[in-house]
Amino acid sequence: xxxxxxxxxxxxxxxxxxxxxxxxxxxxxxxxxxxxxxxxxxxxxxxxxxxxxxxxxxxxxxxxxxxxxxxxxxxxxxxxxxxxxxxxxxxxxxxxxxxxxxxxxxxxxxxxxxxxxxxxxxxxxxxxxxxxxxxxxxxxxxxxxxxxxxxxxxxxxxxxxxxxxxxxxxxxxxxxxxxxxxxxxxxxxxxxxxxxxxxxxxxxxxxxxxxxxxxxxxxxxxxxxxxxxxxxxxxxxxxxxxxxxxxxxxxxxxxx
Amino acid sequence: xxxxxxxxxxxxxxxxxxxxxxxxxxxxxxxxxxxxxxxxxxxxxxxxxxxxxxxxxxxxxxxxxxxxxxxxxxxxxxxxxxxxxxxxxxxxxxxxxxxxxxxxxxxxxxxxxxxxxxxxxxxxxxxxxxxxxxxxxxxxxxxxxxxxxxxxxxxxxxxxxxxxxxxxxxxxxxxxxxxxxxxxxxxxxxxxxxxxxxxxxxxxxxxxxxxxxxxxxxxxxxxxxxxxxxxxxxxxxxxxxxxxxxxx
Numbered sequence: 001x002x003x004x005x006x007x008x009x010x011x012x013x014x015x016x017x018x019x020x021x022x023x024x025x026x027x028x029x030x031x032x033x034x035x036x037x038x039x040x041x042x043x044x045x046x047x048x049x050x051x052x053x054x055x056x057x058x059x060x061x062x063x064x065x066x067x068x069x070x071x072x073x074x075x076x077x078x079x080x081x082x083x084x085x086x087x088x089x090x091x092x093x094x095x096x097x098x099x100x101x102x103x104x105x106x107x108x109x110x111x112x113x114x115x116x117x118x119x120x121x122x123x124x125x126x127x128x129x130x131x132x133x134x135x136x137x138x139x140x141x142x143x144x145x146x147x148x149x150x151x152x153x154x155x156x157x158x159x160x161x162x163x164x165x166x167x168x169x170x171x172x173x174x175x176x177x178x179x180x181x182x183x184x185x186x187x188x189x190x191x192x193x194x195x196x197x198x199x200x201x202x203x204x205x206x207x208x209x210x211x212x213x214x215x216x217x218x219x220x221x222x223x224x225x226x227x228x229x230x231x232x233x234x235x236x237x238x239x240x241x242x243x244x245x246x247x248x249x250x251x252x253x254x255x256x
Numbered sequence: 257x258x259x260x261x262x263x264x265x266x267x268x269x270x271x272x273x274x275x276x277x278x279x280x281x282x283x284x285x286x287x288x289x290x291x292x293x294x295x296x297x298x299x300x301x302x303x304x305x306x307x308x309x310x311x312x313x314x315x316x317x318x319x320x321x322x323x324x325x326x327x328x329x330x331x332x333x334x335x336x337x338x339x340x341x342x343x344x345x346x347x348x349x350x351x352x353x354x355x356x357x358x359x360x361x362x363x364x365x366x367x368x369x370x371x372x373x374x375x376x377x378x379x380x381x382x383x384x385x386x387x388x389x390x391x392x393x394x395x396x397x398x399x400x401x402x403x404x405x406x407x408x409x410x411x412x413x414x415x416x417x418x419x420x421x422x423x424x425x426x427x428x429x430x431x432x433x434x435x436x437x438x439x440x441x442x443x444x445x446x447x448x449x450x451x452x453x454x455x456x457x458x459x460x461x462x463x464x465x466x467x468x469x470x471x472x473x474x475x476x477x478x479x480x481x482x483x484x485x486x487x488x489x490x491x492x493x494x495x496x497x498x499x500x501x502x503x504x
Contacts, residue, residue: 048382049381049382050378050381050382074384074386075384076384077381077382077383077384078383078384080382080383080384082379082382082383084375084378084379085375086374086375088374088375088376088378088379089376090376090379091374091376101383102383104283104285104286105282105283105286105383105385106282106283106383106384160382
């Protein structure tokens with residue numbers, strides 16, 4: 001579990017995150033949602049340590065990440081996996097070498113075991129047989145799946161996904177969402193997904209934090225989002241005509 | 257624009273980065289793999305350009321010396337002697353490193369800059385890898401290792417270029433032989449090697465700094481690549497003054 005308390009972050013005197021309080025549960029897909037420029041990415045970068053908050057605490061299962069020494073942070077980071085918006089695969093390495101990279105770096109197991117583990121991870125994301133290819137030979141969706149395989153190679157306790165569906169078609173996005181959800185449940189890890197994809201919100205949002213203008217406006221599961229009494233959240237979630245119609249139908253059905 | 261303040265900030269960040277680079281690698285087997293790759297990419301792939309340029313410069317120096325200082329009062333072996341001294345003391349170390357600053361420096365800066373803007377460096381950091389050490393130290397060690405070989409090849413190729421001028425009838429092989437052997441001081445060869453090692457450190461670390469700290473997109477990567485070449489070339493020339501003073 002990751003819990004955040006009274007988190008503030010500012011750049012050049014402009015406060016981007018205001019007093020964020022949030023809790024990300026273990027074994028659940030936790031979503032951070034919000035408009036572009038709302039502070040989602042800054043929030044996630046604070047969580048993984050790419051940025052340092054001005055004040056507040058970030059607890060990783062009772063370990064305070066903010067006040068840790070550099071060495072302790074490095075050790076904790078080895079329990080994290082991250083999937084970047086751009087996949088961020090090492091383009092000079094083959095797919096198999098990409099997935100093996102964290103194992104080569106941190107595992108003392110023999111080469112055969114590391115290779116087997118990497119192949120298992122590729123099989124888990126349905127990419128068996130692509131190990132010899134290079135990232136540039138793969139489609140965007142396949143690259144994201146390789147990134148997932150690399151992120152889970154060291155069996156992380158915390159999985160971070162920064163807009164994993166960005167640039168993907170709806171069908172591939174669903175595949176990626178289902179993979180992330182499946183891995184989260186099977187491995188019982190704490191997964192945090194930064195997204196503004198409404199399909200993800202409705203499909204895998206087991207715990208959602210809505211950020212608006214740098215403030216955590218609402219937190220709850222997707223099953224409660226239809227009934228949430230928050231105008232800003234409604235404006236964001238039901239911005240499209242189709243979803244507005246769904247919301248109207250839902251409200252009418254509720255009124256009976 | 258370069259101001260004293262921005263230069264000091266850059267220097268501070270460079271020193272800070274070097275503090276992260278010059279540490280024990282997280283995993284030696286990964287370091288060795290990268291080290292061999294970098295020796296191949298930065299060194300082996302530069303052998304061709306070094307040989308070609310050194311050959312022609314050796315030939316041109318020989319021709320220029322012959323044309324400009326030819327006199328009945330001057331011994332004929334002076335052409336070979338002067339060509340050897342120029343190749344050993346300046347060309348094969350300093351000028352060749354200036355050329356490599358262009359080739360290797362832009363290569364390093366654009367590679368690291370692209371890795372930065374495509375979040376590959378962030379990915380390494382989040383894995384808990386010391387990205388500066390993993391990416392930069394093998395480049396520094398690789399070029400430093402291969403540089404003495406490049407210098408030796410450059411000297412040899414320059415001498416061959418000088419011999420080639422004898423085919424044009426400018427000089428004769430016996431005259432060149434006499435000049436090449438005249439008053440040979442082995443220390444001058446080692447001076448070239450020492451200078452080249454220092455330049456290799458300057459080129460790799462400055463170019464890595466420029467690439468590693470890129471912020472922005474492809475335009476900034478291009479700018480970092482240019483800055484890497486310009487800054488490392490200036491620093492190589494600057495270092496040349498001090499090294500020449502100290503070593504000779």
